[in-house]
Amino acid sequence: xxxxxxxxxxxxxxxxxxxxxxxxxxxxxxxxxxxxxxxxxxxxxxxxxxxxxxxxxxxxxxxxxxxxxxxxxxxxxxxxxxxxxxxxxxxxxxxxxxxxxxxxxxxxxxxxxxxxxxxxxxxxxxxxxxxxxxxxxxxxxxxxxxxxxxxxxxxxxxxxxxxxxxxxxxxxxxxxxxxxxxxxxxxxxxxxxxxxxxxxxxxxxxxxxxxxxxxxxxxxxxxxxxxxxxxxxxxxxxxxxxxxxxxxxxxxxxxxxxxxxxxxxxxxxxxxxxxxxxxxxxxxxxxxxxxxxxxxxxxxxxxxxxxxxxxxxxxxxxxxxxxxxxxxxxxxxxxxxxxxxxxxxxxxxxxxxxxxxxxxxxxx
Amino acid sequence: xxxxxxxxxxxxxxxxxxxxxxxxxxxxxxxxxxxxxxxxxxxxxxxxxxxxxxxxxxxxxxxxxxxxxxxxxxxxxxxxxxxxxxxxxxxxxxxxxxxxxxxxxxxxxxxxxxxxxxxxxxxxxxxxxxxxxxxxxxxxxxxxxxxxxxxxxxxxxxxxxxxxxxxxxxxxxxxxxxxxxxxxxxxxxxxxxxxxxxxxxxxxxxxxxxxxxxxxxxxxxxxxxxxxxxxxxxxxxxxxxxxxxxxxxxxxxxxxxxxxxxxxxxxxxxxxxxxxxxxxxxxxxxxxxxxxxxx
Numbered sequence: 001x002x003x004x005x006x007x008x009x010x011x012x013x014x015x016x017x018x019x020x021x022x023x024x025x026x027x028x029x030x031x032x033x034x035x036x037x038x039x040x041x042x043x044x045x046x047x048x049x050x051x052x053x054x055x056x057x058x059x060x061x062x063x064x065x066x067x068x069x070x071x072x073x074x075x076x077x078x079x080x081x082x083x084x085x086x087x088x089x090x091x092x093x094x095x096x097x098x099x100x101x102x103x104x105x106x107x108x109x110x111x112x113x114x115x116x117x118x119x120x121x122x123x124x125x126x127x128x129x130x131x132x133x134x135x136x137x138x139x140x141x142x143x144x145x146x147x148x149x150x151x152x153x154x155x156x157x158x159x160x161x162x163x164x165x166x167x168x169x170x171x172x173x174x175x176x177x178x179x180x181x182x183x184x185x186x187x188x189x190x191x192x193x194x195x196x197x198x199x200x201x202x203x204x205x206x207x208x209x210x211x212x213x214x215x216x217x218x219x220x221x222x223x224x225x226x227x228x229x230x231x232x233x234x235x236x237x238x239x240x241x242x243x244x245x246x247x248x249x250x251x252x253x254x255x256x257x258x259x260x261x262x263x264x265x266x267x268x269x270x271x272x273x274x275x276x277x278x279x280x281x282x283x284x285x286x287x288x289x290x291x292x293x294x295x296x297x298x299x300x301x302x303x304x305x306x307x308x309x310x311x312x313x314x315x316x317x318x319x320x321x322x323x324x325x326x327x328x329x330x331x332x333x334x335x336x337x338x339x340x341x342x343x344x345x346x347x348x349x350x351x352x353x354x355x356x357x358x359x360x361x362x363x364x
Numbered sequence: 365x366x367x368x369x370x371x372x373x374x375x376x377x378x379x380x381x382x383x384x385x386x387x388x389x390x391x392x393x394x395x396x397x398x399x400x401x402x403x404x405x406x407x408x409x410x411x412x413x414x415x416x417x418x419x420x421x422x423x424x425x426x427x428x429x430x431x432x433x434x435x436x437x438x439x440x441x442x443x444x445x446x447x448x449x450x451x452x453x454x455x456x457x458x459x460x461x462x463x464x465x466x467x468x469x470x471x472x473x474x475x476x477x478x479x480x481x482x483x484x485x486x487x488x489x490x491x492x493x494x495x496x497x498x499x500x501x502x503x504x505x506x507x508x509x510x511x512x513x514x515x516x517x518x519x520x521x522x523x524x525x526x527x528x529x530x531x532x533x534x535x536x537x538x539x540x541x542x543x544x545x546x547x548x549x550x551x552x553x554x555x556x557x558x559x560x561x562x563x564x565x566x567x568x569x570x571x572x573x574x575x576x577x578x579x580x581x582x583x584x585x586x587x588x589x590x591x592x593x594x595x596x597x598x599x600x601x602x603x604x605x606x607x608x609x610x611x612x613x614x615x616x617x618x619x620x621x622x623x624x625x626x627x628x629x630x631x632x633x634x635x636x637x638x639x640x641x642x643x644x645x646x647x648x649x650x651x652x653x654x655x656x657x658x659x
């Protein structure tokens with residue numbers, strides 16, 4: 001897992017003292033980026049093409065917050081796929097559980113937000129524990145199919161609207177009067193943005209801490225060769241379950257952030273398409289790398305929004321049917337993009353710099 | 365009594381539909397370790413192909429009589445062709461990377477339904493069928509729709525054909541041996557890749573036929589149909605034991621029946637949940653599925 005560590009300094013940089021300083025400075029780039037992200041709501045910088053309005057405007061902040069949220073969610077999901085080698089197709093379930101359960105505790109029990117949030121998080125984690133312990137009885141692709149089946153059951157349950165709890169296809173709006181006032185309304189978008197940013201930092205921190213822990217070493221072993229871990233006298237089941245529950249809990253927190261950000265729970269977050277889009281994010285960015293899933297999640301979410309705009313724009317409507325029909329379907333473009341990434345860019349965007357460097361050195 | 369007969373026949377029809385998807389899925393998985401997420405898309409292609417031909421776009425094909433048979437043949441052929449293209453263009457270049465093969469089919473599984481809804485709209489289209497197949501017949505006091513019988517008959521034909529192919533032909537022998545131990549077959553100097561394409565073609569053929577007949581069963585086609593059926597086909601494959609066609613057949617019947625009966629005798633929609641509960645219970649008792657195949 002060489003790419004999980006900070007990129008090695010260029011060979012020339014080691015020799016000279018100024019080069020070493022530069023390398024030391026380069027190591028702090030995440031802090032610089034974080035600083036920029038923290039002050040972003042105060043900026044009125046327009047980014048034409050990238051965003052509709054200036055960075056600090058509510059619309060742009062909302063999109064940025066969504067991007068950060070999905071960057072974090074993809075990072076948490078990669079704890080399973082890239083770190084432990086578990087291809088789960090049911091991750092959406094725990095995300096939706098965090099969102100719906102918190103919303104239910106607010107709406108039906110009238111609990112204060114903090115209590116509802118903790119209970120919602122507990123519910124999502126417990127669900128991950130129960131369903132994970134069943135689905136991990138099957139290994140390999142069988143595990144993927146079982147997690148998918150559970151997620152599908154959850155999706156059906158939500159859309160059937162049992163007892164009027166979930167609101168069916170409509171979803172259910174969060175009660176604005178029960179939320180803290182600094183989290184509601186378009187004037188407070190910056191607060192929501194900071195919450196999404198905090199969730200991202202939390203997820204990156206937890207994932208980094210977890211994969212560096214002794215348990216994380218076992219995960220890596222399971223990913224490389226599960227049988228060998230067994231031979232060493234360790235039971236992979238418990239370690240895999242730990243990864244599953246931790247990733248589920250992180251997803252439940254994400255659901256909570258999503259609830260605040262969008263002001264409600266939507267059934268779209270329970271569908272298998274939603275998990276598949278998480279998968280696309282992780283693979284696009286680079287599975288098993290520190291920054292890859294985050295970059296993938298941010299890029300995917302941004303592209304998804306912009307492709308939606310592109311599909312509805314006049315330029316596309318004027319094209320001949322052969323071009324217009326595929327271009328008007330964002331999912332088609334994303335599906336094709338995904339196939340292309342899998343074929344042409346093994347390792348995702350995170351491996352791109354090292355691949356380019358490798359090519360250049362080959363040509364020399 | 366008549367209710368039970370009707371539910372049984374409907375459950376068997378649904379089971380037949382599941383089997384048509386799951387058989388190919390199971391073989392592809394058993395042979396290549398690839399979970400084909402684009403299999404639902406192949407079903408949709410078959411369904412839309414048949415619908416397109418039967419709506420009078422193909423000379424000679426139509427909604428009735430032999431015209432409909434031709435339409436089904438056309439839809440199945442298009443689905444088979446799509447499966448071969450999928451294998452050659454998307455799956456084969458990733459020959460040594462099973463995980464990435466799965467991911468690539470996920471991309472195709474997203475793109476194809478989106479393309480279908482781009483061309484023909486995302487709403488369901490009424491499916492034309494011959495009048496002979498839209499009626500009902502009396503069985504033990506129940507009025508059973510004829511199309512259930514067609515589905516069951518098609519599934520039985522596919523099952524028998526697959527068993528004959530796998531058991532009696534040389535290609536079938538290679539496929540069976542590949543399912544058991546791919547490394548051994550490769551070591552014997554047999555090109556497993558040809559078997560891959562063949563299995564994809566067979567699976568695509570069955571799925572596309574399932575799409576054409578599923579149109580009859582549901583009375584309509586829509587772009588999401590294939591994906592939603594695919595998930596139950598996954599359940600069938602896990603339940604039946606992976607790579608086993610016979611296991612898939614048994615599991616498909618069980619799951620189709622459980623779903624129908626649970627839907628009728630409890631609240632509507634609980635049947636889908638019952639299937640998943642059944643799967644969870646089975647996995648707790650027998651993690652390798654009904655036939656004990658390795659997952």
